[in-house]
Every structure is written in structure tokens, then in C-alpha cells.
Amino acid sequence: RRVGLNTTSVTYYFKRKEDLAAAAFEQTLDRLDALLEEAAAEASPEARVARYLTINMERLARIRREEERDFAILSDLRAMEDPVKRELLERWRAIFRKTRSLWGTPANRAETDLFGARAHVLLENTFWLPAWLTRYEVDEYPRVEARLMDVFRHGIAAPGEAWTPELLDLDHDEPEPGREAFLLAATRLINELGYRGASVQKIASELNVTKGSFYHHLDAKDDLVIACYKRSFDTIADAQRLAETLDGSLSGLPPRVRSTMIDRSNRIARRFAGMLSDGIAEGSIRPIDPLVASQALMALQNAAFDMRKWASTMPRDRAVAVYASTLTFGLFDDRVLTA
Secondary structure, eight states, rough: OTTTTTTTHHHOSSSSSHHHHHHHHHHHHHHHHHHHHHHHHHSSSSHHHHHHHHHHHHHHHHHHTTTSSOOOOOOGGGGGGHHHHHHHHHHHHHHHHHHHGGGGGOOOOOHHHHHHHHHHHHHHHHHHHHGGGGGGGGHHHHHHHHHHHHHHHHHHBBBOOOOOOOOOOOOOOOOTTTHHHHHHHHHHHHHHHHHSSSSSHHHHTTTTTHHHHHHHHHHHHHHHHHHHHHHHHHHHHHHHHHHSSSOOOOTTOOOHHHHHHHHHHHHHHHHHHHHHHHHHHHTOOOOOOHHHHHHHHHHHHGGGGHEEEHHHTTTHHHHHHHHHHHHHTTTTOOOGGGG
């Protein structure tokens, strides 16, 4: 209806719904590739990242003014079937490599790992922007861009602060026996396959139970998604509460579920903002915009699952240090390479 065509007219161009979806993903990947080509023309890594962010902010402003249509949601790509899925994922990997090249050609494996983490955080932050930019007027976008680029450029840690993390002991219990394993399996499948790809049948098969067992725990698939996100957000909130006691993080969901989860996500982000404000007051955090920086942290945290294969190639503490360095010290600070 949006393009003035009926179903018969659409099927003239695309015989199956999957063909139309694949074409939408292809178009989005083409547009992403063009954005990266433009950014790559700049002279330095910092200038390239700044240009890439500017291009995205200008694009989102045009979308907000209804002058342009948004990208397809790439997380839904995981729900496609082979061979189309395989071809699209290869294109996505090429986009990732092109993003990583904004920092130049790595001299060794350590730089490859670091540049890869930076590329992931940059991409996920730009994908996460639509979830929170609606809280700002379009004429505020340049200021938001400047504040976000400040975090990308210099990180959140105050000058002289070192990387000295303290591991938190989290023990998140579910009141119903068996529910914890159920939600863990469902969360893993939703992360791997997306909302549309993680069917009730696949979740039941993962746990080697019947579909009837699924409905013993939850009434519908949307209830499962909400329960998975709630468990994840509760775990994050537990970590935040523990962190506050020490001295000195959706896109493919249905509108109802997405709205519920973004509201909870924003509450988590506000808590991050409060913690950042406390850090600014005590001098351990740079004087940054805590609201903008908190959303950058949300993007870093939300996307960490996708880095599990990358992280498996190195010791856990090393993977955490490299990934966290992207926002702790910024996207252009190499100190983690010699740590």
C-alpha cells in the first residue's frame, strides 16, 4: 500500500516474501557500503569515524523529517534460509571488514582484534541510535553527534585513570525450577537467529522438550521474548547495583515488545548515566554528556553477544580489556595493545 501496489503487483517483481526481504537487505547493505566508502576517503582514522557518524546523523535527521526511508533491520537477516542467508552474511562480513579498515591495515593479530572490536562498537552504536534519538529534537542532532564523537574520540575515563576492573559475583535466580535453563536457551537462540528465526519449535528442540512444555512456562512467543529481555535487564541491574557499592546496553522485535523493552532499556541507560555522573563528580570519569555516553554503553553491552567467537580466541580478561577499551579510552587509543 505504501508504494501504491497491490499484492498481485508485488508478486510480479518478487515471487516470494523471502525474495522481497532479501532485496531489502541487499539495498541496505549497498547503502551501508556507500556510506563507508565516503567515510574511508578521509585522511585519518579519527576523521573517517567522524565522517561516518556525521553521515548517519544526517541520514537519521532526514528520516525523522520523513524525507527518506530507513534501513532494513539487519538483525532479521539471521532468520533467512540458505543459500540466501549465506550470501547475505558474506556481504555483511565484507561490510564489517570495510568498517574495520577505517583504522587502516593492522600490523599484527593484536591490532586486527582491536580494530575489529572498534568496528563492532561503531556499527552497533549507529544501529542503536534510532532507539534513543527520538528523545531529542532534530535541531539538537548536531550537539548529540558532537557529544557522542567526544566519547568515541577520548573515551569516558579521566586522564591518568588505568584499566583496573573488579569482577562482580552475580547469582541471578529464577523462582520457578527449570525456568532458568529455559530462558537461557531461548535467549541464546534469539540472539543467534533473531526474533523471527527463533521459533517455538526450535526453542523446544534446543531443550529437548515438547512444544507443550513451552506453553507450560509461557503463554505466547512474545511473552517469552519479554521474559528473556527482563532476565537480561535484571542481570544488568544487579551488576549496576553491585558496581555502585564499590569505591571509585531490540531492533527486530514486534512494536509492542520493542516498546516495552526500549522503555526498560532506557531505565538501565538512565542508571548508567547516574553512575557516570557520580564518576564525573569524583574525578574518575571525564566531563562527558552522561545521557549520550550511557546510550553508547548500552550499545556496547547489547552487542557483546555477537563478539563471542572473537573473544574465544584470547584469554577472557584480555577479551574484556580490548572490548571495553573502545569506550573506556576511546576508539583511537592503543594503550591496551601494550597492557
